[in-house]
Amino acid sequence: MYRIISKTELAEYTVQFDIEAPEVAKKARPGQFVVVRIDEKGERIPLTIADTDTGKGTVTIVVQSVGKTTGQLCSMEAGGTIRDFAGPLGNPTEMVENSTVVCIGGGLGIAPVYPIAKELKSRGNRVLSIMGARSEPFLFWEDRMRKASDEVYIATDDGSKGKKGFVTDALLDIINSGVKVDRVIAIGPTIMMKNVAKTTKPYNIKTIVSLNPIMVDGTGMCGSCRVTVGGKMKFSCVDGPEFDGHEVDFDELMARQKFYRTEEKDAMDKYTHEGGECKCLPTRS
Amino acid sequence: MPADEVIDRRKHVPVREQEPSERVGNFDEVSYGYNEEEAMKEAKRCLNCKTPLCIDGCPVGVDIPKFVTEIAKGEFDEAIKTIKDKNNLPAICGRVCPQESQCEKLCTLGMKWKPLFIGKLERFAADHEKSDVKPELPEWNGKKVAVVGSGPAGLTAAADLAKMGYKVVIFEALHTPGGVLIYGIPEFRLPKSIVEKEVEYVKSLGVEIRLNEIVGRTITIDEMFGQGFSAVFIGSGAGLPSFMRIPGENLNGVYSANEYLTRVNLMKAYQFPEFDTPVKKSKNIAVIGGGNVAMDAARTAKRMGADHVYLIYRRGEEEMPARREETEHAKEEGIEFKLLMNPTRIIGDDNGWVKGIECIHMRLCEPDESGRCRPEPVQGSEEILDVDTVVVAIGTSPNPLIVKTTPGLETSKDGTLVVDGYTFMTSREGVFAGGDIVSGAATVISAMGQAKEAAVAIDEYIKSKE
Numbered sequence: 172m173y174r175i176i177s178k179t180e181l182a183e184y185t186v187q188f189d190i191e192a193p194e195v196a197k198k199a200r201p202g203q204f205v206v207v208r209i210d211e212k213g214e215r216i217p218l219t220i221a222d223t224d225t226g227k228g229t230v231t232i233v234v235q236s237v238g239k240t241t242g243q244l245c246s247m248e249a250g251g252t253i254r255d256f257a258g259p260l261g262n263p264t265e266m267v268e269n270s271t272v273v274c275i276g277g278g279l280g281i282a283p284v285y286p287i288a289k290e291l292k293s294r295g296n297r298v299l300s301i302m303g304a305r306s307e308p309f310l311f312w313e314d315r316m317r318k319a320s321d322e323v324y325i326a327t328d329d330g331s332k333g334k335k336g337f338v339t340d341a342l343l344d345i346i347n348s349g350v351k352v353d354r355v356i357a358i359g360p361t362i363m364m365k366n367v368a369k370t371t372k373p374y375n376i377k378t379i380v381s382l383n384p385i386m387v388d389g390t391g392m393c394g395s396c397r398v399t400v401g402g403k404m405k406f407s408c409v410d411g412p413e414f415d416g417h418e419v420d421f422d423e424l425m426a427r428q429k430f431y432r433t434e435e436k437d438a439m440d441k442y443t444h445e446g447g448e449c450k451c452l453p454t455r456s
Numbered sequence: 457m458p459a460d461e462v463i464d465r466r467k468h469v470p471v472r473e474q475e476p477s478e479r480v481g482n483f484d485e486v487s488y489g490y491n492e493e494e495a496m497k498e499a500k501r502c503l504n505c506k507t508p509l510c511i512d513g514c515p516v517g518v519d520i521p522k523f524v525t526e527i528a529k530g531e532f533d534e535a536i537k538t539i540k541d542k543n544n545l546p547a548i549c550g551r552v553c554p555q556e557s558q559c560e561k562l563c564t565l566g567m568k569w570k571p572l573f574i575g576k577l578e579r580f581a582a583d584h585e586k587s588d589v590k591p592e593l594p595e596w597n598g599k600k601v602a603v604v605g606s607g608p609a610g611l612t613a614a615a616d617l618a619k620m621g622y623k624v625v626i627f628e629a630l631h632t633p634g635g636v637l638i639y640g641i642p643e644f645r646l647p648k649s650i651v652e653k654e655v656e657y658v659k660s661l662g663v664e665i666r667l668n669e670i671v672g673r674t675i676t677i678d679e680m681f682g683q684g685f686s687a688v689f690i691g692s693g694a695g696l697p698s699f700m701r702i703p704g705e706n707l708n709g710v711y712s713a714n715e716y717l718t719r720v721n722l723m724k725a726y727q728f729p730e731f732d733t734p735v736k737k738s739k740n741i742a743v744i745g746g747g748n749v750a751m752d753a754a755r756t757a758k759r760m761g762a763d764h765v766y767l768i769y770r771r772g773e774e775e776m777p778a779r780r781e782e783t784e785h786a787k788e789e790g791i792e793f794k795l796l797m798n799p800t801r802i803i804g805d806d807n808g809w810v811k812g813i814e815c816i817h818m819r820l821c822e823p824d825e826s827g828r829c830r831p832e833p834v835q836g837s838e839e840i841l842d843v844d845t846v847v848v849a850i851g852t853s854p855n856p857l858i859v860k861t862t863p864g865l866e867t868s869k870d871g872t873l874v875v876d877g878y879t880f881m882t883s884r885e886g887v888f889a890g891g892d893i894v895s896g897a898a899t900v901i902s903a904m905g906q907a908k909e910a911a912v913a914i915d916e917y918i919k920s921k922e
Contacts, residue, residue: 390855397699434728
């Protein structure tokens, strides 16, 4: 059992948990994830590690309520326990030195991109961060991102904060301003990562994306998370989760993410019907 | 035994089973096993050969004539003690061992008639055990051994080392111990309560099992030595699924057998939405492969309610590596065997869902180095089967994570660990390995056999260091 030490409502439908998991905290590197199972009947879901505190032995995860399991998780409180919390899994982010790196976090993607930006900056890189969301109430961790970056740009779909538009617009502004960008790291919805990769391709800027396909075990055993990268079959859990965005077949990934749409809806209906508490973000697609 | 009881050695005592029409509607165990009377009757068929060959056929060397005689006399507690002297997991082995190619193959009765049903007797003895009598354990010898993985190899090595006086810690990546016994082999062939009971037995020997710890990530082999472990046994199996590398394998509706079975067995998807993990309810499903895993997947699909379950195998039924009992059960349950056929591509609809699988007919030619006939495609014989799900069960290979995170571990080109043939020590001193990580995907019992030998070698190695 893994104890929830603290819970913070970060933004609309978005909750931060600090979970007591000293073994994971000790080993976690930016870019890695954990597999979480809430209870005996729960499914295993991958969640990217957003921060760690080795002194307290805690791991920070940020969860957005989008379905049954995440909805159930978001309704849990400090002092409660999570049945399983396995990790750290996946490969850590490849670190660079003496570079200018643009770190893009879209929506929930702000959480996993934060430790990467922090690590890059601590290694002396110039970090330009772009935070994107559909509107202001969905933004979180601006203070953290400012500390972890040399400059922060904000873009919202409706213009309620920062520049009106997508993260790709902010990215183009940076590129067009003449800054020599060595690398882009983008984490967010798959469509956003696809568009970032499309944006940087003509400029030949190395672009790393962190993929979030459906997983079961997260250790390389089931192959559910297979993605096509550079024409080859890769398992996101053990070969990734980060890949060269210019090589990823995003359309295939987006199709695969819909594998259990029907079942997800059934699970959700049953959960809410039985009085399960869930303020879930309506899916947009 | 009553004086007038006549033993007919020619015929074995049949094992009662759930009717096929009934069992395809549930996940309960197919075979009911023997009751006391049936077990004693079957046991009495044993000829008690002067030189019993059956023991040679057992990878862990169970004293078969002794336990069979004990059953015949009704001394069931003695029988299980005899078995557990060599085999730590008898309730499992009695169910999933390929006895027909091991102990029962060498049974003298089998030369003329049906061999003794040794597996069913082993299962009886194990199931009959009322209370787990903990064997007397030696005092802790002050040494610790780490075991990677809680499948058949890991549990066996851990139990044997605990019996020798070691403190053993098993590191398991998943949330439930048992490895392939839990995620792979279905409930109807090996009830999970049986695995739990056997795991409890291993724990009763003082073995600690740490769940959710991924060796290579949560802790490395080198860190284990730093934490005072004198030796490490790697029994992490062959968990990485192979795919066919044909077009369409990433369409929605295509599973590896590992994923399909893990969803249903470990995550209990057959009880969705009571349990949260879903699996597709297929109408028509194709399972590719001819091994036990393919049979498990096909029979699982039938129980999940599929109308048609096709089992596609590129050779003939004779060449199938699956146990005969499994292929027979599969056929009884209505699995449709598509033999001498090989998939060439999976066809998808506009939304990325499987709608068919194209296969080419094969013919057998001269035997290859393995003694089996090499199949060759018959040009222009392609055929399309309408299916909405495909399960690929063509094998697995070792997960490369441990090798990647442990400097100096030598591997063969198929990713298995290279070990000394006698000691099962890897190229790293103090690091031993056994089971599928060494031999590639094989059987539960062969993994256990290797683990037993490795446990002896680990004991010798640690003593030699003192």
